[in-house]
Amino acid sequence: MTTTAAPPVTAPASASSRKRPGRGERHGSAYVFLSPWILGVVLLTLAPMAVSLYLSFTDYNLFDAPRWVGLRNYTDMFTADPRYGRSVGTTLLYVVVAVPLKLALALGVALLLRSTHRAKGFYRSAFYAPSLLGASMSIALVWRALYNDGGTVDEVLSSIGIHTGGWVADPHLAVFVVALLSAWQFGAPMVIFLAGLQQIPSDLYEAAALDGAGWWRRFVSVTLPMLSPVLFFNLVLETIQSFQVFTPAFAISxxxxxxxxxxxxxxxxxxERGFSASHMGYASAMAWVLLLAIGAVTLVLFRTSRSWVFYTNEGA
Incomplete structure (x- = not known):
């Protein structure tokens, strides 16, 4: 009797032996999915920045071809344009007034909302509502009407014997109208402060109270140190935004x-220099100086934050 050998059984290929896409193929797929973002950055951000940098070294009036003038726009800016110096001073005054006032209001309201138990959602929505309106032209015009001569604020102050004649027409008070408008829209930093306050352990407040600390000592020794990363975050964002204020100033003035x-x-x-006076080269130079100034201020804030910002996970 003759026996026939069974055919060899081939084991199924394991998952590890299957062909995997190479590193180049994976990178190619990633670039395909990233291509809309890359095109957007190149065409809508990097290319306009490069053109603006070139125009800052030219004399360009929007109608004729740019004419290379080197550093003349920058030297005129700092040596031959007194209005430029006044604009810098006005902006710095606004930043110094508006940013601390806005953050103080946001933190104060966040502290009140944290201790509120009834209708908490309603109060949060009500205080956040002005921020939803944004820096729109309509809101700025309403604000101008409130602080103008004969406006609501002027009438209220006149009724108690304070006659200003309208803040908008007063050179010493007009900038504070814009600062108050910014401070009124404190909803965004308030929400961030409220989220940070809810992350502070209640045990710290209980321990401080057992040691005899009052509300002010608890605020200074517990709340502010634990909230310092959130405070730093809001400070950086609000400072950058304040340097770029435009719509309220345009409407009010x-x-x-x-x-x-x-x-x-x-x-x-x-x-005004770029579109009203058609000095686009000069305006481009101003834009780059503003960019460098904001970068320098942000760098200073990050450097100084090492002495007053405390992170609870340090050394972990």
């Missing part, structure tokens, strides 16, 4: 930075 250039903010003067 009627687009002219008045009275007596008291609301001639940096961006408003940049707009």
């Amino acid at each position: 009627g687009g002219k930075g008045g009275p007596a250039d008291s609301t001639m903010f940096y961006t408003l003067y940049l707009y």
Whole structure:
């Protein structure tokens, strides 16, 4: 009797032996999915920045071809343009006033909302609502009407014997109208502060109370140190935004930075030089100086944060 050998059984290929896409194929797929973002960055951000940098070294009036002038725009900016200096001073005054005031209001309201138990959702929505309106032209015009001569604020102050004649027309008060508008829209930093406050352990407050600490000592020794990373985050964001303020100043001043250039903010003067006076090369130089200034201020904030910002996970 003859026996026939069974055919050899082939084991199924394991998952590890299957062909995997190479590193080049994976990178190629990633670049395909990233291509819309890459094109957007190149065409809408990097290319306009490069053109603006080139125009900052030229004399360009939007109608004729740019003419290379080297550093003349930059030297004129710092040596031959007194209005540029006033715009820098006005912007710095606004930043110094608006940012601390806005953060103080946001933190104060966040502390109140944290201790509120009834209708908490309603109060949060009500205080956040002004921020939803944004820096729109309509809101700025309403704000101008409130602080103008004969407006609501002027009438209220006049009823108690304080006669200002309207803040908008006063060169010493006009900039504070814009600062108050910014401070009124404190909803975004308030929400961030409220989220940070809810992360502070209640045990710290209980221990401080057992040691006899009052509400002010608990605020200084517990709340502020534990909230310092959130405070730093809000400070950086609000400072950067304040340097770029434009719409409220344009609406309140009627687009002219008045009275007596008291609301001639940096961006408003940049707009005037670029589009009203058709000195786009000069305006481009101003834009790059603003970019470098904001970068320098942000760097200073990060450097100084090492002495007052405390992270609970340090050394972990």
